[in-house]
Amino acid sequence: MTRYTLKAIVAATAIAASGAAMAQITIGVIAPMTGPASGLGIPAGNQAKLWPKEIAGQKLNVIVLDDATDPTQGVQHAKKLVTADKVDVLMGSVATPVAAAMAQVAEESGTPQISWSPVAVPAGKDKWLFRMPQSNAVMGHAIIEHMKKQGVKSVGFLGYSDAYGETWLNDFRPQAEKAGIKFGPVERFARADTSVTGQVLKLVSANPDAMLVVASGSGAAMPQMALVERGYKGKIYQTHAAATRDLMRVGGKAVEGGFVVSGPAVLAEQLPDSHPARGEAIKFVQQYEKAYGPGSRNQFAGHAYDSVIVMEKAVPIALKTAKPGTPEFRAALRDAFEKIGKTTLAHGVLNWTAQDHWGYTDDTGVMMRVTGGEFKVEK
Template identity: 65%
Template structure:
């Protein structure tokens, strides 16, 4: 009897050790609500995620945050308390990801945000961004505006962190380039109309309008500007680089300039572009399984690349499922060096958890309902 108990205890110990070696990843995405156009493509790409990395089984725990910061916080708390995850990925909406960050930080668990999250200096020790920073994308936008001889700009963006960060990024770059933001209006993500804001902006008649919105919500404000008679150039941010922009906006978004990462336009990139091969691989495999992807699906693809490089480094220092492994994973991201993503070249460091360079941004133009790379 004692032998049997001993044998069962050994079997349980082996099973426990085996489970401990699995790498658990909590993924919070906006699968419902206004951000679903971003979250669902990311979820699709996660279905193609590696089942094993560096000899360890990868367990993805995917939860819907319903485009709600409060729900994102609940998901993050479950990840760190119940699921004991080694890593958190999400969310695809900036306000949701920002709300999750304090939970991940307190638990000393790496968060790979799938949106450009800004936090106060020194508070992103455990936060790394998969998307390009707004500064990097605003740089590409302003450089394009120079070539278009833009001198005055109207701004129509979300009232939340994403809109605020874009306004802060765009303003100094535009001023340095001799451009002036002559009118700035804001709106809520949940708004179904921006008529008053559009009227004010159209009356200012700037050379170009910058719309700062995301996913399916990016078309509505631009449609309002066009309906009120605006004839100038319209620029959209990388959160709008989705098929939803054309599906909802139709003719109103024809000719729109959109700043984007290279992931969704791999076949149009020059052979010299370091991301071309990966961007084509991402796009081809996603399209085969689910239809044309958006750039947010590319962040799921890049997360796998980052982990395939970082996990072996972290695993050499500690075992998955432990605080030591979580710390080693953070250190690995900071020291793994130059890494080519489908979205550009990443080089996270201890002092830079954004990582991308100013050469990253690609300018697209909507032509006949499709994105075309601006030469």
């Protein structure tokens, strides 16, 4: 072997080692920083700013884009991220219609997607889609169990006319009917609507024992305010998309006494010591509120926090197979998500498998009540 050949080999080895050291994982975040769902997207984006600089020795390159609560814009961003930026994973959106539209891009490009909304897709279409929130069915179970304890015999439905509202309708109705709770009337409204007077008049006229409002963020306050203003005296329930202080900020006294289902992260300090998620939930709250102030936590910032935990478990597995920035790594990361096993998050214990890309059990949802302008765990 000549001295020249030896030098060439040493140089090539150094370059390869340098390339390994310089490898980075690129995460493409799509969330509504503007538009109707911005009250959910901004906290998630804020949490992304607190992410570590590296995972498993690989630097993190995080690209955050605003979908403006618009599915078309979300798709455009997703296409750019998978083609031009060659992201290793897509994250988002917190808006279900946007997350659903992104899922098609994820599937077509072979890029894993961690959704921050409980998005449902047709059977067999979630190979690349993993959900960080609890499913509507899981959260619906918590609501139904609470309704049974409260003696509720009938429930009306007032929800978004988009994917979030429809999936809640499809998941909740059979659970209610199985529990012997009469379901209906059903009324819908658009996210951008500023009034639901017509829908509320029909519901109040029917006067069911309880109402299920399916809306998100500050937009969840308006329908509850309308119900109260029209004299409805029954129990009002909200979904986990309403588990944010915007509900009280906008709704004021009208939302007092209302029930909201949530993941454990929102209620960290109120969880019993025996709750499996309490430790991680408190870590999330302390980190987030140190950065953004007391009371600033919400459901969706918690999902962004939890996303790092699953990445920290999955990335070392994927790195055994391929290098970041390649189709092989994206496929390996997807496979790794199904192999991380039971994982304790701020929002509960998750277990993604090849058969289940939701991962939470029926006992994950926590019922809380608005009391004195604060969320309090229902005992």
